[in-house]
Amino acid sequence: xxxxxxxxxxxxxxxxxxxxxxxxxxxxxxxxxxxxxxxxxxxxxxxxxxxxxxxxxxxxxxxxxxxxxxxxxxxxxxxxxxxxxxxxxxxxxxxxxxxxxxxxxxxxxxxxxxxxxxxxxxxxxxxxxxxxxxxxxxxxxxxxxxxxxxxxxxxxxxxxxxxxxxxxxxxxxxxxxxxxxxxxxxxxxxxxxxxxxxxxxxxxxxxxxxxxxxxxxxxxxxxxxxxxxxxxxxxxxxxxxxxxxxxxxxxxxxxxxxxxxxxxxxxxxxxxxxxxxxxxxxxxxxxxxxxxxxxxxx
Amino acid sequence: xxxxxxxxxxxxxxxxxxxxxxxxxxxxxxxxxxxxxxxxxxxxxxxxxxxxxxxxxxxxxxxxxxxxxxxxxxxxxxxxxxxxxxxxxxxxxxxxxxxxxxxxxxxxxxxxxxxxxxxxxxxxxxxxxxxxxxxxxxxxxxxxxxxxxxxxxxxxxxxxxxxxxxxxxxxxxxxxxxxxxxxxxxxxxxxxxxxxxxxxxxxxxxxxxxxxxxxxxxxxxxxxxxxxxxxxxxxxxxxxxxxxxxxxxxxxxxxxxxxxxxxxxxxxxxxx
Numbered sequence: 001x002x003x004x005x006x007x008x009x010x011x012x013x014x015x016x017x018x019x020x021x022x023x024x025x026x027x028x029x030x031x032x033x034x035x036x037x038x039x040x041x042x043x044x045x046x047x048x049x050x051x052x053x054x055x056x057x058x059x060x061x062x063x064x065x066x067x068x069x070x071x072x073x074x075x076x077x078x079x080x081x082x083x084x085x086x087x088x089x090x091x092x093x094x095x096x097x098x099x100x101x102x103x104x105x106x107x108x109x110x111x112x113x114x115x116x117x118x119x120x121x122x123x124x125x126x127x128x129x130x131x132x133x134x135x136x137x138x139x140x141x142x143x144x145x146x147x148x149x150x151x152x153x154x155x156x157x158x159x160x161x162x163x164x165x166x167x168x169x170x171x172x173x174x175x176x177x178x179x180x181x182x183x184x185x186x187x188x189x190x191x192x193x194x195x196x197x198x199x200x201x202x203x204x205x206x207x208x209x210x211x212x213x214x215x216x217x218x219x220x221x222x223x224x225x226x227x228x229x230x231x232x233x234x235x236x237x238x239x240x241x242x243x244x245x246x247x248x249x250x251x252x253x254x255x256x257x258x259x260x261x262x263x264x265x266x267x268x269x270x271x272x273x274x275x276x277x278x279x280x281x282x283x284x285x286x287x288x289x290x291x292x293x294x295x296x297x298x
Numbered sequence: 299x300x301x302x303x304x305x306x307x308x309x310x311x312x313x314x315x316x317x318x319x320x321x322x323x324x325x326x327x328x329x330x331x332x333x334x335x336x337x338x339x340x341x342x343x344x345x346x347x348x349x350x351x352x353x354x355x356x357x358x359x360x361x362x363x364x365x366x367x368x369x370x371x372x373x374x375x376x377x378x379x380x381x382x383x384x385x386x387x388x389x390x391x392x393x394x395x396x397x398x399x400x401x402x403x404x405x406x407x408x409x410x411x412x413x414x415x416x417x418x419x420x421x422x423x424x425x426x427x428x429x430x431x432x433x434x435x436x437x438x439x440x441x442x443x444x445x446x447x448x449x450x451x452x453x454x455x456x457x458x459x460x461x462x463x464x465x466x467x468x469x470x471x472x473x474x475x476x477x478x479x480x481x482x483x484x485x486x487x488x489x490x491x492x493x494x495x496x497x498x499x500x501x502x503x504x505x506x507x508x509x510x511x512x513x514x515x516x517x518x519x520x521x522x523x524x525x526x527x528x529x530x531x532x533x534x535x536x537x538x539x540x541x542x543x544x545x546x547x548x549x550x551x552x553x554x555x556x557x558x559x560x561x562x563x564x565x566x567x568x569x570x
Contacts, residue, residue: 026414100309126321126538133522138319232405237408252407
């Protein structure tokens with residue numbers, strides 16, 4: 001192997017090893033340690049100067065205590081379950097709102113499509129934080145939504161939406177909607193219109209043709225969109241901490257607080273390791289879906 | 299097939315209303331005279347004035363800008379190298395691990411990335427500050443750049459590269475003179491993506507930033523926690539405007555480039 005090829009591979013390779021893989025190993029190691037009143041606040045620490053004996057001593061002190069703690073304390077498994085529930089329900093609503101938008105875009109006149117596409121991409125480039133912020137003013141007690149609903153006479157007293165789980169659902173659906181729309185739109189534009197005409201010629205009603213042709217053929221886009229919403233929503237931190245209430249349990253928020261407020265690094269590490277294990281399943285499924293789609297196109 | 303039915307028109311209108319009304323309200327209320335964020339007190343631009351007087355925001359914006367520029371440039375170089383290795387690298391030891399490390403950060407929850415990098419910086423005794431934010435941002439955005447660039451590398455005809463090599467180019471010359479101009483649009487959009495990711499990032503930065511460096515999202519986040527304020531409305535409006543102008547400009551440029559290429563192809567067909 002010549003030097004140039006070696007350095008071309010080595011530079012990004014070692015960068016990722018040092019700043020992506022090694023940090024994970026450190027998290028894993030700390031999740032097996034115990035909390036201590038020291039700097040850094042965990043024990044044991046590896047003493048390389050003591051050689052092999054030092055390493056053996058270090059390894060013998062590691063245990064799965066923190067994981068046992070996570071299993072016994074209600075807070076953690078409740079947060080994992082509630083994160084899963086919030087992510088699943090928001091993904092469902094994203095699909096419910098995103099699919100009609102993507103469908104409308106794909107069936108809009110050809111000359112409109114670049115503009116519609118731009119309108120979906122624009123929120124995607126806009127700061128995530130600002131988009132979450134824009135919801136605070138709408139959902140608060142004296143916010144726009146309550147003012148509007150009281151003005152129309154639907155309700156007499158303002159609803160409490162901000163700082164509840166409902167606000168978290170609205171927040172996730174609002175910010176992640178473009179991730180659902182774009183892959184579905186991409187598969188719908190590739191859909192061969194003559195298939196629908198054929199179905200109608202053969203006696204299908206339009207609704208029937210939609211369910212038997214459009215939906216199955218856009219399945220890859222729907223699956224991709226669902227994972228693109230579900231995976232980041234599961235570990236979400238910003239939305240539950242800005243829109244949710246004190247009783248909103250989401251694992252990203254729990255991890256953040258465990259680390260910064262309680263300064264319990266070993267438990268925070270264990271929370272992270274479990275979250276990663278939960279995420280491996282959807283990530284593998286997502287990648288398999290992408291691969292299948294690429295093979296289908298090739 | 300391509301006609302606007304009643305159903306499609308409704309879903310598009312409602313859908314885009316949902317996506318845009320919250321942001322439009324923020325923009326309107328940034329021009330509100332009143333300090334109260336829910337009552338309209340007349341038109342005024344005074345909150346923009348106050349924003350530009352606010353040293354803390356200006357400092358944070360400057361830090362964010364420097365971090366984004368540095369990290370996006372590093373990410374673009376590393377990401378392009380990574381894409382080249384993925385697509386053209388052939389077989390080498392640990393290839394599967396390499397592609398895994400390129401794709402994994404894209405789906406990694408930010409809290410985990412932030413936590414793990416912070417623990418790394420602490421265990422090697424690196425002082426937290428602007429430098430650590432740059433390292434963190436460069437690492438996760440290089441993966442996005444790699445994905446964008448590699449999709450372009452996959453789709454272009456490899457024989458032009460081989461022709462350059464046959465005609466006596468060194469591999470580096472072939473890359474600089476042939477490959478790079480072809481993948482340039484993807485490299486530029488990868489760089490823009492890296493820039494935006496870095497400008498937007500809150501979670502990873504709040505883990506790896508020390509007390510010496512506060513980025514704009516960190517500053518905004520801590521003031522949002524106290525509630526809605528007209529100054530943040532003004533700041534949001536400015537950021538939304540920058541993104542809007544940038545996105546429209548970028549889409550017009552690509553549209554023009556596509557049209558020029560089509561025209562050139564037509565002319566080449568006619569003369570050839």
